[in-house]
Amino acid sequence: MADPKGFMTTPRQDWPRRPVEERVRDWDEVYVPGALLPIVSKQADRCMDCGVPFCHDACPLGNLIPEWNDLVSREDWRTAADRLHATNNFPEFTGRLCPAPCEAGCVLAINQPAVTIKNVECAIADRAWELGFAPPRPPDRLSGRTVAVIGSGPTGLAAAQQLTRAGHTVAVFEKDDRIGGLLRYGIPEFKMEKGQLERRVGQMRAEGTKFRTSAAVGRDIGAAELRARYDALVIATGATAWRELDVPGRELTGIHQAMEYLPLANRVCEGDIETSPLSAAGKHVVIVGGGDTGADCLGTAVREGAASVTQLDIYAQPGAERDEDTEPWPTYPKVYRLSAAHEEAGELGTAPAADADARLFAASTLRFTGDQDGRVRWLHLVEVDSKRRPRPGTGRAIPAELVLLALGFSGPDREDGLIGQLGVELEPRGTIARDAEFATNVPGVFAAGDAARGQSLVVWAIAEGRAVAAAVDRRLTGSSRLPAPISPYDRPMTA
The missing domain is CATH 1.10.1060.10 (Alpha-helical ferredoxin)
Structure with missing residues (x-):
């Protein structure tokens, strides 16, 4: 001290x-x-x-x-x-x-x-x-064991680095053309410049980790074939099955998932394309969902030059201080927070129909209506109470030429062939089932990160990657000196 x-x-x-x-x-x-x-x-x-x-x-x-x-x-x-x-x-x-x-x-x-x-x-x-205090740390000797990590988000990268440093030969398989998962194509550049990611990937390459891009396991590479080639396999694909909004008018042109929109903006920053085909420029934008992904869409739409941007949050506006009765210290409280994107939208006045920071709280989408060409033009909403029941007389419509759905994710994609080809079991909520050692029902196959835990924070993703690496190392060698900060069943502190 x-x-x-x-x-x-x-x-x-x-x-x-x-x-x-x-x-x-x-x-x-x-x-x-x-x-x-x-x-x-x-x-x-x-x-x-x-x-x-x-x-x-x-x-x-x-x-x-x-x-x-x-x-x-x-x-x-x-x-x-x-x-x-x-x-x-x-x-x-x-x-x-x-x-x-x-x-x-x-x-x-x-x-x-x-x-x-x-x-x-x-x-x-x-x-x-x-200052040069983060040099590569290659292992002193190799174990002769091989591990395939599917997915290169924070969980997959953490698991791969730990296992490589433990002496195993590790290959990371990524379905996209660049390494990073959501860090690459989900997180906007203004929140984390991709040079931060490139440095770590370079460090990992120097340590011996191998990377295979444009390699979708289940489509480009058979999952069973990959399992046969490696001593262990770690599924770290994330929770990519997005939640839908089942309301009338959802089929109209101009309504997209957040993870259809954000990667295109990142590709503009990467220099792959000059302009996003889903650019918000000059459009009235409505974001459905009050979480971090929605805020990322907000900041992106502002930078693209949207005519207006409004974000809908189904929850009531939280207070400035924690509620000591329901969320006592040291739990993480639901309080009013002003992200950089909300600060920008508020100062620029991007949402005339919303509160100061572009958010409409306690708002639920009823339906969409469009023009004669089938393009979305209006979002109809209603205010709701704490039990999400509509408040009579509060319905209204706001202009919407681009609607972005940021409603979270329910688990890994079940249509890419990976889950079915391996035969791994799922939990009722759609995540991959695993035991206390992060192992699935398929021998030699482990699952970690959002694919098994469900949608969570980057810090939990890295913790999962470190913990599953220890479990894999233990299975391959009989013991492990790698740290395991969490178990598959740990959860954030709650009251």
Whole structure:
């Protein structure tokens, strides 16, 4: 604990964002470049080095938060990077994308703004790269065992890196043309520039991990054939079966899933295409769904030059403070949060019919109507109560020329052949069934990440990847020294 009075003398200060008018004109990261480093050491001083650090339990990776806070306060970046990488393969991802349940569990958060744990983590990761503290770590010797990892999202990458470092020969199979899964084509560039991803993939290549792109297992490659070629197989395909909105008018042209829209915008940033065929430019856009994916669509539509953008959230607007009766500390509370995208939409006034930040809360879609050419033109909605029952007299219509459905995902895609060819069993909710060792009913086949857990956070995805790697290593060699931060049955803290 570098400064015993830091939490009393230093107020919380977050990484500042670039001015809205500036950042919506490009796809660069929303934060002011270089502005985190001058403030982060004093922010780390606010950590109280609690006797029982609940931030550990709130983070599924078990990040050693008080340790690296203390090291950052002393500007010992090398040791801080070592302690951070001891529990997290990709801290530059979580430092930008994770909603920081660790901060909700910070003891200081009982009656003050929490320590800026996420910002400190990001600063350590970025400094580690700048100062050369993240070199490749190839194994000293090979085990002679082979593992195929299907999917290159955060779970697949974490599992592959851990298993490669343990000495196994690992090949990652990705159906898209580039590595990264949702990190590549789901997360917008302004939330995480893809150079962050490229550096890690380069590190993994140098360690010995092999990558196979444009290789959809189940279609391009037979799943049973792949299983026969490798000693173990890890399914980490994510939850890609999106949820539908079954209302009249859904068949109209101009209504798309969020994950049909976002990848095209990312391909524009990659230089693959000049303009997205689903561009929001000049259109009245409505996003159905109040989660992070919806916010990603919002920020993307604003940058594409939409005429208006409105986001519908079926839940009532949460309060500014946690409800201590239903969501007591240290659980992650549902409170009002203003993402960068909502800040942009609010400041630019993109949604005249909505609240200040472009969201319409407690709103449910009734139907869509269109023009004579079958193109969507209006979304009809109604306000709902806490039990999602319509409130009489609240129905109205808002203009909608592009509708994006961001309603979440129900499990892995069951139409690509992978599940059927392997014969793995599914849970009733559509996710892959597995035992306490992450193993499916098919010998030698394991499942991890959203494909088995269900839709979750990036920090849980990495934890799953690390844990399944330990299980695979144990199955192949009889024991394992790899860390297993979670079990398949662990869940976030709740009241």
